[in-house]
Amino acid sequence: MQTISSSVDGSAVSPMEFNKQLRGLLGERGLLDGPADLQPFSTDWRGLFKGSPLCVALPRSAQEVGAVIRACAAAGYAVVPSGGNTGLSGGATPDTSGRQVVLSLSRMTAIRRIDVYGETIEVEAGCILQTAQEAAAAQGLLLPVTLASQGSARIGGIVSTNAGGTNVLRYGMARNRILGLEVVTADGQIVRGLRSLRKDNAGYDWKQWFIGTEGTLGIVTCAVLQLAPMPRHRVTALLAVPNATAALEVLRTARQEVGDALNAFELMSRGSLELVVRHQQLRIPVADAPWFVLIEASSSLQGLREATEAVLMAALERGDALDAVIAESQRQEADIWALRESISEAEGKEGPSIKHDVSVPVSKIPDFLEAADEAVRLNFPGMRINAFGHVGDGNIHYNLIAPTGTAHVEVNRIVHDLVMAHGGSISAEHGIGQYRVDELLRCKSAEESALMRRIKRALDPSNLLNPGKVLDTRDS
Ligand SMILES: Cc1cc2nc3c(=O)[nH]c(=O)nc-3n(C[C@H](O)[C@H](O)[C@H](O)COP(=O)(O)OP(=O)(O)OC[C@H]3O[C@@H](n4cnc5c(N)ncnc54)[C@H](O)[C@@H]3O)c2cc1C
Known part of the structure; x- marks a missing residue:
């Protein structure tokens, strides 16, 4: 394995001096270094990882992000980007060396524009996903990246983790919604690619290097996302099924009957729902079974409910479903979704x-x-x-x-x-x-690992950005 050299192993600038320098760049409110302020950035959402950030830098613009990166590079401190800190792999948690600066995008929250004809939104990296969804909905548009953490996760984190969620079946992963990006690279340069084009084959599609790479290749400061029309009708159903093969048969029928209108097809084991019943006091509105399937479909055309009923009837007749319900109100829809979305929390309580x-x-x-x-x-x-x-x-x-x-x-x-x-x-x-x-x-194969390390070396030769994440950059 080839080593990626690190220039951030030693620093001539003391932490105190460095924090003073960053305060000079970002202003008094642009830096946190008190123990209580650092605490939320010292651990991840699951509490699995613990770190010791030197400080938290809170830039307000891509220019300030560039200035922080250049200052860190010059002083020999690494940079750990942070969004809503809802990531489940410890990507935003610094190590324990005390030599890593957390770069929080939480003060860059502007929704710069919504194009109702092109159905796009341009939004800064620190904007909370749900805020962007609500802004799009106010214009009759849907931002279809949907996750249980959307009230806390930020756009930069969504891009950098290539987030999935419950609507991937229909709308794809975050990557499929990203038309343009603005990033700051490891040398502090701002690269602006905030295009809102569906078709753009002019040269390398470089934005892909920054999607799903967890802050190891650059800092995302702004994104243009593809929206979708807001469907007028929605149907949500819950089925009790005997086994996973039966669930796949139901999926097949649903694809045939409901087609592209199928947003979500979620499978939950009896064990999962026992947890939510025990810890979240929720009720399961169908008969007991080894597995449960949640279906959601939406469309602006008529006939969606009838098509979904046909799926349920066929599944019941074949024995692929033991029982089934369709939500009759928004309240019932929310109750069905609560079963699915409470599983992680209930598991934590267990x-x-x-x-x-x-x-x-x-x-x-x-x-x-x-x-x-x-x-x-x-x-x-x-x-x-x-x-x-x-x-x-x-x-x-x-x-x-x-x-x-x-x-x-x-x-x-x-x-x-x-x-x-x-x-x-x-x-x-x-x-x-x-x-x-x-x-x-x-x-991964040796060739795949080598290729990833070559990309890392090309874009971040000093291993300044999120060292120790994704790739093994230790000597070997
Ligand atoms: C209850 C719950 C449910 C979840 N459900 C799902 C789900 O269904 N699907 C799914 O995919 N994920 C899910 N997640 C995981 C998480 O919400 C996503 O990974 C989300 O995209 C992280 O966003 P964040 O802003 O919290 O990022 P953070 O946790 O802050 O950071 C995640 C990674 O991105 C990097 N990063 C953050 N911002 C930037 C930036 N601006 N530039 C460069 N790098 C950056 C960080 O360094 C880190 O490596 C869930 C998490 C929770 C707690």
Whole structure:
């Protein structure tokens, strides 16, 4: 393995001097360095990782981001970009060296423009996803990246993690919505590519280097996102199904009957819903079953409800569904979605867990689940399985509720080996961060790893940006 050299190993500038320098650049409110202010940036949403940020820089413009990066490079301190800190892989948490500056985009929140004809929104990196969604909705448009964390996650984090969520089946990952980006590179240069074009084959599509690369290649400061028309009608249904294969049969029928209007197709195990019933006091409005499927479809055309009813009827007749309901009101829709969206929180209340955010080809989901359940029972008899996910796009959250102190490494290895044996990916949407660096190395070919390291070296030769995340940049 080739080493990516680091210029941020030693600094001639003391932390106190450096903070003073940054305060000079950003103003009094542009820097946090008190222990209480640093605390939220010292750990991740799950509390798995702990770090010691030197300070938190809060720039207000791409120019100020560039100035912070140049100051850090000159003084020998690394930069860790941070959005809403809802990432699930520790990507925004600094290390414990005290030599990393957290760069928070939270003061860059402007929605610069919404183009109602082109259906685009230009929005700064610190804007909260939900705020951007509401601004689009006020113009009759939909920003279809939808996640349970949308009230806290910021646009820069959404871009940098290539976030997925519950609407990927219809609208794709964040990458599919990104038309243009403005980024600040590791040398502090601002690169402006805020185009709102659907068609643009003029040269390399360089914005892709900054999507899903978790702040290791540059800082995203602004984005142009493709919106969609806001559908007028929506149907939400919940089905009780006997097994994962039956769920795939329902998916097939839904694709045939409802077509592109199908937004979400979520699978939840009985174990998952037992957690939400226990901890969130929610009620399941269908009969008990080993698995449950949530379907959401939307369209501006008439006939959506009838088409969805046809899916449910066919599934019940075939025995692929044991029971089914369609929401009759917005309240009932919200109640059905609450079951799905409360699983993570309920899991947290149940106890510590080991999470696997994996994907396999849709047709292999039943085989993967069977093989993984068997391996867990055999190797880790005390663990409980909490499997659920965005099954319409092959993404399963295969989580294991495990006693504190269980070694994640061994569990991850067994689950990820099975994922790879089924032609899957060890990270469907949560990224690599610092949590899966070793696993990424293990599951990529030597050529793929070498290519990624060449890109990192080309764009960030000093390893200034988010060192230790995604790629293993230690000497070896
Ligand atoms: C309850 C819950 C539900 C979730 N559901 C989903 C889901 O369904 N689908 C999904 O994909 N994810 C999900 N997530 C994970 C998380 O919300 C997403 O990864 C989100 O995109 C992170 O955004 P953030 O602003 O919080 O980023 P952060 O956590 O702050 O950062 C994430 C990564 O991006 C980097 N980064 C942040 N901002 C920038 C920037 N401006 N420039 C460069 N790099 C940057 C950070 O360094 C870090 O590596 C969920 C999380 C929670 C807590």
